[in-house]
Amino acid sequence: MTETSETARSAAAQGADFRRHVFYIHGFDPRGTPVYHGHFRAGLSAASARWSRDIAVVESEEEALARGAWTVTSRGAPAGPRVETHYEMLPWTNIVGRYWFPRQQVRLAIESFRFAWTTWRRGILRRFYRPAWALFVAILMTPALLVLWGLAAAAAVVAGAALAMALGTALGAPPWVAIAAPLAVVLLVVAMLSMGWNRLKSWLNVWWVTRFLGYLxxxxxxxxxxxxxxxxxxxxxxxxxxxAGEVDEILVVGHSLGAVHLVRAGAQLLRLIPEGEDGPNTVLLTLGHTVPLYTLLGGDEEFRRDLAEIATTDRLRLLDVTSGSDPGSSCRISLVEGIDLGERRSRVISREPDFHDILEPETFRRIRMRPLEFHFQYLKPSERGHGFDYFELVTRPRPIETSVASP
Structure with missing residues (x-):
């Protein structure tokens, strides 16, 4: 069951056996805190039942949105350990909005061709062909659809106009009808193709893909x-x-393009923490990231140095959970692909979320047909098995060592 806020407040007042502070960095999404708070609340009941824990948010929705943060309480058996998690959003929606380019479909269409050309010219498409097939398809999807739509529109317009003119001539229609009929057919064909395109781009989130690739x-x-x-x-x-030292663990989550900001922030955090000084256990977690795509595009040497630093240090733990079938991610490409680590060894612990194993077959089939829903599955509870589960991780009653719970 999931506790009410009042019960959760009472549980929080009793103190906790383990305290965690989660910092969440969202992806290329202008919608902000309300969407992610909604995702979290929507998963509470399922996660509580799934892990036999009473998981609840202390604050009301209004309080949580006003603060951009909320407190999560979790407890298993009556005598089990109590976990208190402070969940804080680190927003960058104003930056996303600057490069979202709403109602600029021509600009976005041109960008899709530019990005495909850039990745082909720099050898990225060839490099991603097998290990990141879903992203390979996503990069080429928009320009391919635009070309096919243009060809289909041209063919349909020509065929429709020719047919209308032929019928008008065969039936001995007046001259004005012979002119008006083809024009009417052309307008009808264009309208039907436009409706089809609008439905297709909504289903495949065509412009969202183009926007985040263009931003990279x-x-x-x-x-x-x-x-x-x-x-x-x-x-x-x-x-x-x-x-402050008031928590046992700090977990920093970078979802999607948020992982790029996590790399920069994680490296800066390392510089701020005095070497040799004890403090909370610190874990960085990337979910459905596009880090190697950004790295291989080149040009940002400071970012490459930051990534090498957090990937090789023993002062924090860097975990990566990314699906090989997620079109909004770099799939099975290593987080440190293309990074010169020198003599240092990568300490990144990577694994796939295995959505096909942790979700019921019907759920998995549904999200496979909805790319954006697939990309947000990282933030939702699992349904079976002992694989990755975001809620289990956030409320785990012990330090995080791996991204999955022990069976």
Whole structure:
């Protein structure tokens, strides 16, 4: 069962056996905290039943949204350990909004061709062909659909107009009818194709894919703001919590493009934490990331150094959970692909979420047909097995060592 907020407040007042502070960095999404708070609340009941824990949010929805943070209480058996998790959003929606380009479909269409050309010219498409097939398809999907739509529209218009003119001539229609009929057919064909395109782009989230790929290219080339200052702000907030020493563990989650900001913030956090000084256990977690795609686009040497630093340090733990079938991610490409680590060894612990094993077959079939829903599955409870489960991880009553629970 899931406790009410009042019961959760009472549980929080009793104290906790383990305290965790989660910092969540969202992806290329302008919608902000309400969407992610909604995702979390929607999963409470299922996660509680799934893991036999009473998991609840202390604050009301209004309080949580006003603060951009909420407190999660969790307890298993009556005498089991109590876990208190402070869940804090680290938003960058204003930056996303700057490069979202609403109602600029022509600009987005051109960007889709530019990105496909860039990745082909730099050998990225060839490199991603097998290990990141879903992303390979996503990169080529929009330009391919636009070309096919253009060809289909041209063929349908020509065929429809020719048929209308032929019928008009055969039936001995007046001259004005012979002219008006083809025009009417052309307008009808264009309207039907436009309706079909609108449905297709909504289903496949065509412009969302184009937007986040274009943002990566713009940052790599230096045309867009790389937001180092924002990442440093994030790191400063993390260090405040680390220095206070009031929690047992800090978990920083970078979902989707949020992983790029996690890399920058994680490296800055390392610079802020004094070497040799004890503090909360610190874990960085990337979910459905596109880090190697950004790295291989080139141009951002500082980012490459930051990634090498957090991937090889023993002062924090870096976990990666990314599905090989997620079109919004770099799939099975290593997080440190293309990074020169020198003599150092990568300490990144990577694994797939195995959605096909942790979800019921019907659920898995549904999300496979909905790319955006598939990409957000990382943030939802599992349904079976002992694989990755976001809620289990956030409320785990012990330090995080791996991304999955012990059977």
């Amino acid at each position: 290219r713009g940052c790599a080339d230096g045309r867009f703001e790389r937001s180092q200052d924002r990442a440093h702000e994030f790191a400063g907030r993390m260090f405040e919590v680390w220095k």
